[in-house]
């Protein structure tokens with residue numbers, strides 16, 4: 076059955092939505108589902124509310140006309156043994172081990188990603204390579220004499236990689252992703268994202284593979300479910316439904332509280348509005364939305380702080396092709412500003428089951444903000460721009476295109492603007508007053524979490540509730 080488009084459907088068993096007190100989970104992405112799964116296994120009562128027609132959130136897989144694709148290819152990798160085992164057991168070991176072979180397209184050339192010294196030297200020329208190395212050396216020497224006063228992404232990258240490397244490799248892509256200049260993005264984002272990485276570690280990794288295994292950004296093998304990343308969420312949902320309920324197409328509109336205790340929520344499915352009481356409330360929906368849903372509303376300063384936190388959105392354009400295969404790549408990064416696309420991938424290189432026989436598809440990601448020019452382009456315009464760009468890169472010809480599918484994804488990346496911490500901490504301090512309201516997940520906690528961290532915080536929250544229930 077195709078999972079696109081997502082039609083609204085009424086609840087098959089409306090009486091099950093209300094009823095006895097349960098642990099209520101807002102959002103059926105990986106965080107909410109992981110929490111629900113662990114609570115269900117412990118025999119507790121759980122209800123999950125998901126506004127979309129399918130579960131999975133950012134980690135879902137769309138199915139259209141026999142083609143499957145993630146909302147931007149999702150590799151599963153973790154250094155946390157407990158989470159690795161949780162996912163492998165959940166999937167009964169049915170996971171593919173995929174080699175990562177990514178490239179970056181700059182100055183009209185394809186480079187290995189992460190950069191490899193010889194490939195970079197041939198592509199960039201000896202003069203630029205020497206400049207990279209001397210700039211890096213100069214920054215290292217500066218480190219001995221000056222205190223670490225890095226504030227922004229730009230500061231952090233320049234002091235860890237040198238100015239030439241920043242201009243060449245990081246600046247344009249980061250500005251495409253965030254939509255603002257790198258000196259306005261907090262260093263916290265990049266420090267979390269490429270923790271432990273420096274030019275020296277990257278070079279060592281290129282020569283002696285083992286050193287990269289400690290840095291997520293450099294890992295060259297990952298796990299992937301044969302039918303797309305959404306299989307993990309589907310398995311979690313199946314587990315919850317052995318005794319409990321996941322309500323899809325059901326949007327939470329209000330979270331009602333009294334004396335810092337949440338009493339109930341108000342959820343809408345089709346034209347019906349339901350009042351749902353509960354004991355513990357776990358939210359994985361965007362933090363800023365949760366704040367605005369609290370009834371009564373929080374004080375003005377909290378609402379103001381919430382209005383200062385922003386998420387970056389993106390549009391996924393998938394073009395289906397009457398052709399066996401286009402690339403052998405996991406991802407291709409496209410930093411340059413005159414190419415509107417940010418990143419592409421070909422799902423068949425992740426699992427052969429992602430496309431019908433003899434056909435393939437390319438998934439393109441456009442970073443943008445909800446309501447901006449790109450977001451508002453029609454589906455036809457987005458398809459035509461994508462096909463044109465893919466043609467320019469030498470990947471597709473117009474007459475090979477057999478179909479396309481556009482998905483607009485809000486709240487994909489929390490934006491860590493310089494100074495965001497003040498607003499964020501104010502909100503967290505306020506929420507800590509609540510006795511039975513908990514936040515988890517990437518959107519829910521406004522953290523740059525990958526799937527492993529997301530699953531981990533869902534599990535940890537469930538374990539805390541189980542412990543307190545005894």
Ligand SMILES: Cc1cc2nc3c(=O)[nH]c(=O)nc-3n(C[C@H](O)[C@H](O)[C@H](O)COP(=O)(O)OP(=O)(O)OC[C@H]3O[C@@H](n4cnc5c(N)ncnc54)[C@H](O)[C@@H]3O)c2cc1C
Nearest residue numbers: 102104105106126132133134147149150327516517525526
């Ligand atoms: C482009 C991209 C690529 C990524 N690639 C990787 C990767 O390769 N590897 C990796 O480990 N991680 C990757 N990630 C991160 C990964 O997607 C997230 O860590 C994870 O999916 C977050 O799950 P979550 O449950 O916290 O949030 P979400 O997935 O955002 O889930 C929140 C859920 O709440 C629902 N919701 C919102 N409002 C309401 C409401 N009012 N009522 C009811 N439900 C509501 C939403 O529909 C959604 O399903 C990537 C992320 C992006 C954006």
